[in-house]
Amino acid sequence: MMIKSVEHTLLHLQVRRLLLNEIVRGEFAAADMLPTETELCNRLKVSRSTLRQAVTSLEQEGYLRRRQGMGTIIDREVCNMTARFDLNSEFSILLGDLGYTPSVLFLKAKEEPAGSERARPLHLKPDDSLLSITKLWLADNRPAIWCTDSVPTALIRRSFPEDLLHKDIFSFLEGACQQVVSYQIASLSARLAGDLSQDLGIEPGEPIIASSAVGYNPRGSPVMYNFEVYAPGILTPTVLRAKI
Numbered sequence: 001m002m003i004k005s006v007e008h009t010l011l012h013l014q015v016r017r018l019l020l021n022e023i024v025r026g027e028f029a030a031a032d033m034l035p036t037e038t039e040l041c042n043r044l045k046v047s048r049s050t051l052r053q054a055v056t057s058l059e060q061e062g063y064l065r066r067r068q069g070m071g072t073i074i075d076r077e078v079c080n081m082t083a084r085f086d087l088n089s090e091f092s093i094l095l096g097d098l099g100y101t102p103s104v105l106f107l108k109a110k111e112e113p114a115g116s117e118r119a120r121p122l123h124l125k126p127d128d129s130l131l132s133i134t135k136l137w138l139a140d141n142r143p144a145i146w147c148t149d150s151v152p153t154a155l156i157r158r159s160f161p162e163d164l165l166h167k168d169i170f171s172f173l174e175g176a177c178q179q180v181v182s183y184q185i186a187s188l189s190a191r192l193a194g195d196l197s198q199d200l201g202i203e204p205g206e207p208i209i210a211s212s213a214v215g216y217n218p219r220g221s222p223v224m225y226n227f228e229v230y231a232p233g234i235l236t237p238t239v240l241r242a243k244i
Helices: 008-025 037-044 048-060 091-097 115-122 162-166 169-177 194-200
Strands: 064-067 071-074 102-113 129-139 142-152 183-192 207-216 222-230
Touching: 008 037, 008 048, 037 048, 048 064, 091 102, 091 129, 091 142, 102 162, 115 142, 115 222, 142 169, 142 194, 162 169, 169 222, 183 222
Parallel strands: none
Antiparallel strands: 064 071, 102 129, 129 142, 142 222, 183 207, 207 222
């Protein structure tokens, strides 16, 4: 394993993803413990501080448990979890981790009033304008996730290339709004497919799982509203509930 040198603030994220891949399906897939910090630093060609950031992130997500005098334990039960909705994963990565070949269809983008449901969590007035971007993710060419991301137009600081609309919402926020989503607060609900049945390729009366979420920047200000639904039979949301 070796990682090319990049900007330090991004390097620990690359190390985190590489380590997780090695833990779940790679070199450490049969291991109960991670190698020592010194060994990992030598393998990855990174500093101790970068490695510790990556390991701390994986520990916070439940994949690892550090024990004084024992080392870093790999929690196999957590590693075997799929479709974790307590983590902020891009849909393409999420579907790929489930063994599907992911793809995405851009459906539409339009400006519209926030309305009462979205205005309140975004700290807006109902008639304030949002840019809503709707996409459909496919898993092996089957409809999997229908998603609309709504961004206050007041946050869009300049004109942006049209291809940003086709990228993930985090890239759009960074490129068009100079905003970064630090965390999201989401709620899950069950409902009938209704008007979304045609996009999802199912019957209108079929039950589906939906999620509503608000994304916040590092200062704790809301910068996007997200609504998504999941077609039956593709993924089942799971959540790690750690004792505090």
